[in-house]
Amino acid sequence: MISLLYRYIASLVLLITVLVGSLNLEILGKQISYYINLQLILIFLFKISNPNLNFGKGFYLFLISIVNDSLNGLFFGTSAILYFIVFAVAAFQSSIKLRSIFISEWISFGVSLILAYLVFFGLIKLSGEDVILSSIAINLVFTLIGYPIFWFIIVNIFLKNVNR
Amino acid sequence: MKFASSTNVDVKKNVFIFIFLSFILFFLDRSDNKYLKNVRFIINDTIIYSSVILKSPFNFFIETSESVTNFFKKNDSSVDKTKLINLENKVETLKNENIALKLQIENFKKISSEEIYKYETVQAKVLLYKSNILHETIIINKGQNDGVKAGDPIIKNNILVGKILKTNFNSSHGILITNINSRIPVRIGKKNYKAIVVGNPKSERQLNLEFLPKEYTFEDGDIIYTTSIENIMPDGILVGQIKLRDNKNFEAKPLYDFSQLDYITVVKFTK
Numbered sequence: 001m002i003s004l005l006y007r008y009i010a011s012l013v014l015l016i017t018v019l020v021g022s023l024n025l026e027i028l029g030k031q032i033s034y035y036i037n038l039q040l041i042l043i044f045l046f047k048i049s050n051p052n053l054n055f056g057k058g059f060y061l062f063l064i065s066i067v068n069d070s071l072n073g074l075f076f077g078t079s080a081i082l083y084f085i086v087f088a089v090a091a092f093q094s095s096i097k098l099r100s101i102f103i104s105e106w107i108s109f110g111v112s113l114i115l116a117y118l119v120f121f122g123l124i125k126l127s128g129e130d131v132i133l134s135s136i137a138i139n140l141v142f143t144l145i146g147y148p149i150f151w152f153i154i155v156n157i158f159l160k161n162v163n164r
Numbered sequence: 165m166k167f168a169s170s171t172n173v174d175v176k177k178n179v180f181i182f183i184f185l186s187f188i189l190f191f192l193d194r195s196d197n198k199y200l201k202n203v204r205f206i207i208n209d210t211i212i213y214s215s216v217i218l219k220s221p222f223n224f225f226i227e228t229s230e231s232v233t234n235f236f237k238k239n240d241s242s243v244d245k246t247k248l249i250n251l252e253n254k255v256e257t258l259k260n261e262n263i264a265l266k267l268q269i270e271n272f273k274k275i276s277s278e279e280i281y282k283y284e285t286v287q288a289k290v291l292l293y294k295s296n297i298l299h300e301t302i303i304i305n306k307g308q309n310d311g312v313k314a315g316d317p318i319i320k321n322n323i324l325v326g327k328i329l330k331t332n333f334n335s336s337h338g339i340l341i342t343n344i345n346s347r348i349p350v351r352i353g354k355k356n357y358k359a360i361v362v363g364n365p366k367s368e369r370q371l372n373l374e375f376l377p378k379e380y381t382f383e384d385g386d387i388i389y390t391t392s393i394e395n396i397m398p399d400g401i402l403v404g405q406i407k408l409r410d411n412k413n414f415e416a417k418p419l420y421d422f423s424q425l426d427y428i429t430v431v432k433f434t435k
Contacts, residue, residue, distance in 0.1 A: 067215070
């Protein structure tokens with residue numbers, strides 16, 4: 001029952017982060033979403049901590065990405081590509097591991113981020129828009145740094161209660 | 165790629181299907197197909213208004229916590245702060261209106277033989293404000309059904325704050341002038357130097373001036389205002405001000421504090 005609930009909670013939490021991302025919670029004049037991509041951290045963490053989780057066979061993930069694109073004024077499909085790249089790397093990582101090793105998971109998250117942002121950069125250039133590279137770099141670094149914090153919250157607190 | 169178990173083979177297949185589907189969707193959305201546009205407008209409107217409703221409890225929580233914090237703050241002055249802010253805004257509006265009108269009179273004197281544009285305006289509420297790695301966008305509650313078009317200028321207190329980027333049926337996305345993707349043709353100072361204002365990637369409190377003539381000389385406090393080159397923008401809307409650092413170095417600063425965008429005005433730019 002809890003496992004079933006957990007499957008939906010992951011999608012729900014993800015959807016809430018997309019919606020809450022437009023709240024005026026600012027640090028140094030920029031919204032939190034400027035510094036950190038919470039959705040990518042959550043997708044990776046949820047998948048790595050529960051290999052059976054598949055976000056409704058990917059359908060919920062796709063729907064959430066459409067919501068994100070719509071709110072951010074991006075072309076439909078942009079966020080979905082990012083989400084599925086991170087999801088695929090997380091699925092691969094969870095399939096090759098025998099036990100959870102934080103450092104190797106963190107490194108593979110970094111690799112998935114670099115891959116995702118490279119594709120994102122290409123897509124934005126295709127859209128004919130300019131991108132400030134430093135903004136992407138800031139977001140990438142803070143998202144990578146933020147991973148251990150969310151790993152601690154989700155794996156050590158949330159998952160312990162789910163598996164109990 | 166290897167996945168955990170045979171039950172996850174479906175997921176593997178789905179990941180590739182969804183990535184493929186996303187690319188198709190991306191290129192379809194880029195194309196200017198009339199029917200696809202209408203579908204996009206409906207999807208966008210639905211998501212935007214649902215998001216506004218869904219995030220209202222969060223907003224209520226933030227606003228309540230802010231008002232509770234303000235209530236317990238020591239307030240020595242007996243003057244109501246909101247009233248004071250409103251009055252300040254009014255003074256600022258009148259001041260800017262005065263400057264804009266003076267500039268317009270000067271320009272009309274110079275170009276009296278040219279055609280004059282008639283502007284209709286529409287008041288709009290800012291539904292959402294997003295500052296992500298790509299742009300600082302606002303989503304407003306007026307769209308194509310209200311006559312708003314992509315490229316229409318967005319003003320607040322008679323100062324240009326941005327322009328409409330994309331429209332839906334009942335909502336629109338706008339980008340601020342501080343964005344690097346926003347390009348506004350402007351005139352500067354008494355000598356009417358022409359340039360293009362773009363956002364400064366290093367600082368959001370500054371603007372960059374591109375395509376300035378080589379032999380330019382600015383005075384401290386020179387006003388930047390829009391120009392109607394190629395009918396991109398209406399003429400004479402205030403944009404910013406020049407602050408001189410020394411003889412040749414200057415800063416172009418926007419005149420409006422973008423953190424206070426709640427209600428804005430869209431100028432329906434029709435000839």
